[in-house]
Amino acid sequence: MKNTRKAISLWNRGHWKDYVFSQGMLLVASLLLVFFISIGLGVGNILERFLSSDLPEEQVRITPQGVQAGFFQTERGGTEITADVMDSLTALPQVERIDPQVYAHVPAYLRGLLGGRNYYTDITLEGVSTAFVPDSMLEYIDWNYTLSDSAEKPLPIILSENLLILYNAGFAESNGLMGLTPEGVIGLEVQVNVGSSSIASLQAPPINLRAEIVGTSRSMALFALAVPIEFVEEVNNLYLPDDKHTYSALMVTALEAEDVPAIVRYAESMGLAAETRRGIAQKAEVLVGVVTAALGALAAAILFSAVASAIHTLVADLKNRSYALGVLVALGTKRERLVYIFAFQIFFMSLISTVFGGLLGCALSFLVSSTLLNLLPVLKYAVESLAVFPVGWLASGLGLVLAVSTISAWFFFRKILSTPVTELLRR
Amino acid sequence: MFLSASANTGRGESPVSKPLIHASSIVKVFDELKVLNKASFTLNEGEFVAVTGKSGVGKSTLLGILGTLDPAFTGELTINGVSTPKASSMELAELRREFMGFIFQDFHLLPNLSALDNILLPAVFSGTDSLEVRKDAAAILSRLDLRNDNTPTRFLSRGERQRVASARALVNNPKVLLADEPTASLDEDSEENLFDLLDALRKERGFAIIAVLHSKRILSRADRILELKGGVLHEKHA
Ligand SMILES: Nc1ncnc2c1ncn2[C@@H]1O[C@H](COP(=O)(O)OP(=O)(O)OP(=O)(O)O)[C@@H](O)[C@H]1O
Numbered sequence: 001m002k003n004t005r006k007a008i009s010l011w012n013r014g015h016w017k018d019y020v021f022s023q024g025m026l027l028v029a030s031l032l033l034v035f036f037i038s039i040g041l042g043v044g045n046i047l048e049r050f051l052s053s054d055l056p057e058e059q060v061r062i063t064p065q066g067v068q069a070g071f072f073q074t075e076r077g078g079t080e081i082t083a084d085v086m087d088s089l090t091a092l093p094q095v096e097r098i099d100p101q102v103y104a105h106v107p108a109y110l111r112g113l114l115g116g117r118n119y120y121t122d123i124t125l126e127g128v129s130t131a132f133v134p135d136s137m138l139e140y141i142d143w144n145y146t147l148s149d150s151a152e153k154p155l156p157i158i159l160s161e162n163l164l165i166l167y168n169a170g171f172a173e174s175n176g177l178m179g180l181t182p183e184g185v186i187g188l189e190v191q192v193n194v195g196s197s198s199i200a201s202l203q204a205p206p207i208n209l210r211a212e213i214v215g216t217s218r219s220m221a222l223f224a225l226a227v228p229i230e231f232v233e234e235v236n237n238l239y240l241p242d243d244k245h246t247y248s249a250l251m252v253t254a255l256e257a258e259d260v261p262a263i264v265r266y267a268e269s270m271g272l273a274a275e276t277r278r279g280i281a282q283k284a285e286v287l288v289g290v291v292t293a294a295l296g297a298l299a300a301a302i303l304f305s306a307v308a309s310a311i312h313t314l315v316a317d318l319k320n321r322s323y324a325l326g327v328l329v330a331l332g333t334k335r336e337r338l339v340y341i342f343a344f345q346i347f348f349m350s351l352i353s354t355v356f357g358g359l360l361g362c363a364l365s366f367l368v369s370s371t372l373l374n375l376l377p378v379l380k381y382a383v384e385s386l387a388v389f390p391v392g393w394l395a396s397g398l399g400l401v402l403a404v405s406t407i408s409a410w411f412f413f414r415k416i417l418s419t420p421v422t423e424l425l426r427r
Numbered sequence: 428m429f430l431s432a433s434a435n436t437g438r439g440e441s442p443v444s445k446p447l448i449h450a451s452s453i454v455k456v457f458d459e460l461k462v463l464n465k466a467s468f469t470l471n472e473g474e475f476v477a478v479t480g481k482s483g484v485g486k487s488t489l490l491g492i493l494g495t496l497d498p499a500f501t502g503e504l505t506i507n508g509v510s511t512p513k514a515s516s517m518e519l520a521e522l523r524r525e526f527m528g529f530i531f532q533d534f535h536l537l538p539n540l541s542a543l544d545n546i547l548l549p550a551v552f553s554g555t556d557s558l559e560v561r562k563d564a565a566a567i568l569s570r571l572d573l574r575n576d577n578t579p580t581r582f583l584s585r586g587e588r589q590r591v592a593s594a595r596a597l598v599n600n601p602k603v604l605l606a607d608e609p610t611a612s613l614d615e616d617s618e619e620n621l622f623d624l625l626d627a628l629r630k631e632r633g634f635a636i637i638a639v640l641h642s643k644r645i646l647s648r649a650d651r652i653l654e655l656k657g658g659v660l661h662e663k664h665a
């Protein structure tokens with residue numbers, strides 16, 4: 001062992017700088033590997049998180065094509081979901097039940113004391129039936145409300161999780177307030193004002209209601225608040241008695257999950273948009289797949305050239321030393337001993353480079369993650385960190401880089417050693 | 428017991444000792460050029476054999492073959508009882524390390540290492556580096572008027588480098604010293620000094636020498652002089 005150390009030190013005297021480039025490349029390769037895996041998976045997580053849906057498998061959410069929830073009123077376009085449309089869907093044999101959703105075509109805003117500050121945002125009320133409310137929530141809330149209840153109980157509301165993200169990133173961030181989690185908002189009391197907003201008001205006087213947040217949902221328009229459907233219908237009739245009665249969405253429950261495609265086809269043939277869990281999942285999958293493939297290809301190309309140039313210079317370093325190897329062999333050093341000593345050296349150096357590069361990669365992805373999260377606070381509430389560190393993957397990736405470079409260096413080293421000594425000694 | 432004229436073999440062998448090196452019908456061809464053409468050669472224990480010949484005639488080539496550095500030849504070669512064409516590379520390495528010492532015509536020193544480190548290099552790589560070896564190395568360096576400091580050998584003069592190469596060949600206590608023009612870069616005094624040392628060590632340790640030489644004064648010290656000509660060795664009388 002002492003002799004091995006001495007041998008390595010003699011062998012490398014005056015040559016340490018030869019390794020700087022190859023080991024530097026190896027370090028960079030390891031750094032990139034860790035960075036790409038870490039950030040790549042993190043971005044995948046974000047995409048999945050944003051694209052995921054809590055739609056049950058046997059449900060189809062049918063909405064008018066291209067309809068967006070505005071601040072205080074739906075913008076209408078394409079086929080609207082009228083009572084006739086609903087009837088024809090109900091008539092389908094595959095349909096078990098339909099739970100309609102209705103937008104309040106009335107301006108509204110939400111106001112609350114959050115973190116000791118007044119928070120205000122215009123919103124759209126969307127009336128939903130109990131079908132929209134998860135069973136677990138129904139156990140402890142009462143999803144029935146009409147204007148006559150306003151004195152006794154608060155209006156139960158379900159927040160869009162995206163609104164929460166927006167609140168966190170915008171209002172909370174700029175006022176230095178704590179962000180809100182979906183769990184943390186449940187039970188909060190706020191005020192909902194119907195009949196006026198920051199940019200619109202109606203003839204009839206606005207109504208101020210006490211409201212309580214009972215849950216959050218991911219399958220809602222950004223500025224929508226889900227409230228009991230009877231309440232929205234009541235409000236629509238009160239403020240806009242002449243308006244045609246249409247639905248903002250229909251939650252169609254199929255008899256079987258297999259019936260879902262037939263319903264989707266029918267809805268689409270009527271010019272409506274249909275969303276299913278599988279459709280959303282597929283969309284997410286395709287998107288995540290494309291992003292992953294693109295990032296992966298880029299990463300692989302960069303990684304490949306980094307590893308290749310690391311190996312190339314490692315081999316060139318060895319070739320430069322073939323004369324010295326020739327001297328050692330001529331003086332009776334066993335080739336096996338040389339292979340052992342240099343395999344050990346190359347392995348050890350490369351190990352240090354890959355481990356160090358890996359650590360730097362972790363640091364870099366951590367840095368990039370926190371920078372991005374600070375620049376785009378919206379992300380902060382979707383994921384804790386953009387960088388994920390799957391230890392197994394990272395370790396095997398680094399192990400692969402280490403193995404590939406060490407084994408190829410070892411291979412070329414043996415090739416040099418199999419050259420006749422007289423050749424090696426010829427400078 | 429009274430037969431034990433040749434000391435230092437340490438193996439209690441018969442005095443009619445078997446040759447250290449025996450080569451017969453060695454043929455060596457480079458592309459079209461036949462450098463050795465059925466050359467035969469024997470080196471006995473304790474002998475000092477000088478090889479002469481014109482430049483380019485194949486002296487270094489012959490030494491390379493005898494030193495097992497060049498396996499690409501035909502003919503028979505037995506070294507210390509080992510038939511080298513059949514030996515493994517491990518066995519050959521061991522022969523070179525334990526049995527032979529080389530002074531190469533081009534020295535073959537590692538330029539970044541000091542004289543002492545160059546000398547110790549083979550021992551370090553074979554795991555046989557010891558205090559004893561170091562002492563021996565230091566003694567030989569000073570016998571050859573060499574400074575034992577950290578100067579890399581690339582800064583040494585040609586003659587100094589040649590002497591370092593000689594010291595390296597001697598330190599391993601070889602049974603055979605193969606020397607390719609070991610005094611080519613030395614002045615007459617240094618040349619004499621080297622061979623005085625070799626003679627002294629030979630008395631002390633009893634090794635044989637095969638050396639490519641041109642200098643008349645040194646040739647006169649040899650037991651036998653062989654001239655390489657036309658691919659074969661001719662005995663010449665001093
Ligand atoms: N690898 C090789 N390929 C082709 N020819 C070679 C090779 N090595 C040596 N030769 C030739 O073989 C011949 C013998 O070379 P060698 O070095 O043995 O000569 P030498 O007697 O030692 O000469 P010198 O006294 O100049 O050192 C030379 O003509 C040389 O050009």
Ligand SMILES: [Mg+2]
Nearest residue numbers: 486487532607
């Ligand atoms: Mg020569």
